[in-house]
Amino acid sequence: xxxxxxxxxxxxxxxxxxxxxxxxxxxxxxxxxxxxxxxxxxxxxxxxxxxxxxxxxxxxxxxxxxxxxxxxxxxxxxxxxxxxxxxxxxxxxxxxxxxxxxxxxxxxxxxxxxxxxxxxxxxxxxxxxxxxxxxxxxxxxxxxxxxxxxxxxxxxxxxxxxxxxxxxxxxxxxxxxxxxxxxxxxxxxxxxxxxxxxxxxxxxxxxxxxxxxxxxxxxxxxxxxxxxxxxxx
Numbered sequence: 564x565x566x567x568x569x570x571x572x573x574x575x576x577x578x579x580x581x582x583x584x585x586x587x588x589x590x591x592x593x594x595x596x597x598x599x600x601x602x603x604x605x606x607x608x609x610x611x612x613x614x615x616x617x618x619x620x621x622x623x624x625x626x627x628x629x630x631x632x633x634x635x636x637x638x639x640x641x642x643x644x645x646x647x648x649x650x651x652x653x654x655x656x657x658x659x660x661x662x663x664x665x666x667x668x669x670x671x672x673x674x675x676x677x678x679x680x681x682x683x684x685x686x687x688x689x690x691x692x693x694x695x696x697x698x699x700x701x702x703x704x705x706x707x708x709x710x711x712x713x714x715x716x717x718x719x720x721x722x723x724x725x726x727x728x729x730x731x732x733x734x735x736x737x738x739x740x741x742x743x744x745x746x747x748x749x750x751x752x753x754x755x756x757x758x759x760x761x762x763x764x765x766x767x768x769x770x771x772x773x774x775x776x777x778x779x780x781x782x783x784x785x786x787x788x789x790x791x792x793x794x795x796x
Contacts, residue, residue, distance in 0.1 A: 565771075567616045568604055570594050575620070576637050579630075586635035590625055598623040609764045646722045648772045649729035650712065653705045656736035656768055659761050660698035663736075663743040666757050667691060670747060681746070690742040697735035704728045720793055723785025727794070730778035733768035740765050 564573060573592045578585040592599060604616035632640045668691060671682035681687045708724045743758035744751035751758040769775045786794050 564618045565615050566613045567618050568601060569613050576641060579634050581634060587637035588634050589631040589637045589640055591629050591631055592623060596623055609767055642722050645772060646725045649725040650708050652768050652772055653728035653732040656732035657702050657705050659736050659765055660701060660739045662757060663739045663761055664694050664698060667743045667746045687746055690746065694739040694742050697739055701732040701735050704731055720789050723781055723789060723794060726778040726781040730775055734775060736765045737769060
């Protein structure tokens, strides 16, 4: 549960039963309600100040006022949440890629090896070019999804494109971080460098708010349901 160790209210997706039907519904659960407990709060690879504990709910009693958005509307609300979160992750990755490229280019220009600057070696300059292409493409994709969101485009189409942006940008940021560590060499593995920190911190962006595999599934379904032209233009 994200920030479950410090949250006052926990948003939970659960099935509500009504008329013999199971309805996906969001509930606002007070963290101090009887039956709510943290059963594990293990450290993660990244350095976020608050963890993601595993929580257990035992006979927790709620009222109608704890329902968010009405019975059975949980998946629609979750889709809106995922759209925003996935676009936010894409934006974070775009910024991270730019920082990594700035650090790597500065190092490659000023560091000499064998009488030549690192950037004069194709083994360094070509990966920098690949990272620049990744960052530029990711930025354009992220901005396009943000534009569609601001314009009030079809939420389901935007949801598919946000998944595409998260997929591309998170994978591209991972590639950029790996290249940066390689360009810095041994220094890239030191905890004093941005390359090492980003290499470690960015890994989770291919996992949370839906793994890369889930994003591929969403994009593939969007291609089928919304059409190729809608997804690519």
